[in-house]
Amino acid sequence: MPQKSVVMEYSARNLGDLSLDLSGLGVVDTSGASQLVSLLGTERIRNTLAQPGLLPDETAALLSTVCAAMTDRTEPAAEKHPWWINLLSETGQRVESLFQLLKMLNGFIGQTLAALLWTLPRPWRWRFTPFIAAVQDTGLNALPIVALLTFLVGAVVAFLGATVLEEFGATIYTVNLVAFSFLREFGVLLAAILLAGRTASSFTAHIGAMKVNEELDAIRTLGLNPIELLVLPRVLAMIVSLPILAFVGMIAGLVGGATVCALVLDIYPAQFIAIVERDIALRHFLVGLSKAPVFAFLIAVIGCLEGFKVGGSAQSVGEHTTSSVVQSIFMVILLDSIAALFFMEMGW
Numbered sequence: 001m002p003q004k005s006v007v008m009e010y011s012a013r014n015l016g017d018l019s020l021d022l023s024g025l026g027v028v029d030t031s032g033a034s035q036l037v038s039l040l041g042t043e044r045i046r047n048t049l050a051q052p053g054l055l056p057d058e059t060a061a062l063l064s065t066v067c068a069a070m071t072d073r074t075e076p077a078a079e080k081h082p083w084w085i086n087l088l089s090e091t092g093q094r095v096e097s098l099f100q101l102l103k104m105l106n107g108f109i110g111q112t113l114a115a116l117l118w119t120l121p122r123p124w125r126w127r128f129t130p131f132i133a134a135v136q137d138t139g140l141n142a143l144p145i146v147a148l149l150t151f152l153v154g155a156v157v158a159f160l161g162a163t164v165l166e167e168f169g170a171t172i173y174t175v176n177l178v179a180f181s182f183l184r185e186f187g188v189l190l191a192a193i194l195l196a197g198r199t200a201s202s203f204t205a206h207i208g209a210m211k212v213n214e215e216l217d218a219i220r221t222l223g224l225n226p227i228e229l230l231v232l233p234r235v236l237a238m239i240v241s242l243p244i245l246a247f248v249g250m251i252a253g254l255v256g257g258a259t260v261c262a263l264v265l266d267i268y269p270a271q272f273i274a275i276v277e278r279d280i281a282l283r284h285f286l287v288g289l290s291k292a293p294v295f296a297f298l299i300a301v302i303g304c305l306e307g308f309k310v311g312g313s314a315q316s317v318g319e320h321t322t323s324s325v326v327q328s329i330f331m332v333i334l335l336d337s338i339a340a341l342f343f344m345e346m347g348w
Helices: 003-010 030-040 042-049 057-072 083-119 128-140 143-168 171-212 215-221 226-264 269-279 282-290 292-308 314-346
Strands: none
Touching: 030 042, 030 057, 042 057, 083 226, 083 292, 128 171, 128 226, 143 171, 143 226, 171 215, 171 226, 171 269, 171 282, 171 292, 171 314, 215 226, 226 269, 226 282, 226 292, 282 292, 292 314
């Protein structure tokens, strides 16, 4: 009976009660020999090989070698560690992965800045069409959602301020609360978070799909620089779009706060504007707006970098798209916190 039929017929039976006859065994390779040894056991194979002239010399030698190898093979015992050692090990691995991520991000930022400095003195290499398309996608198309969200958050902040300050008879300072919070923090922060979720994911998915389709390899084959072709227009478009969106967010937040003040606190728009003009200095607006280009640069760079890190599958595109959104939002909030502490210490 052929070997395959023997394996299929007797694999589920107790082979210890059967006599082994390999006289009809033909050509066998290493895989077939290892299957026989696993199925029948090394001891029975050795006993069969002890019978002289039963098998050809090369087949007997192969079976003997496989038996020796599988006999000497021992599975390493799983070493058990205390829970705190496992915790330290996992923490170290996560810290190392974070360090590698920051290292890669710094390197990609350096490549982007080098390509930007090399391209700026050469106007004939500027790519206006991708830049304008990216401005429309990142700025113009995001304008309604940014305005709506900041308007609603401004109304919520005004409601909260009015509720808390009413106990102290100081509801008039709701105007200062809304203006101060949106000019310094909420306007630029909400716009940056929205772009991190909306635009960074778009950059990652677009560049990742190009990598999956091997379009990036085609670009390099044509002698073009993918960073100059794909990254710079998106980075510059974000740097242009986010300050505009931040300004719109500030105005929309103030309008939302003014609406609540007019409907609930009887502070009408003319009085609202007069209080803002009297009590809120211009430096608060400039502090908030100064953070927008930094946020825009980081969001665009992270989104493009995650796109270049995509592997060759659709699952990898989804994973890196999620990663780009998480990293962008985290970096925006982290830098905003650092900037808030810095400006507070400087007295600005």
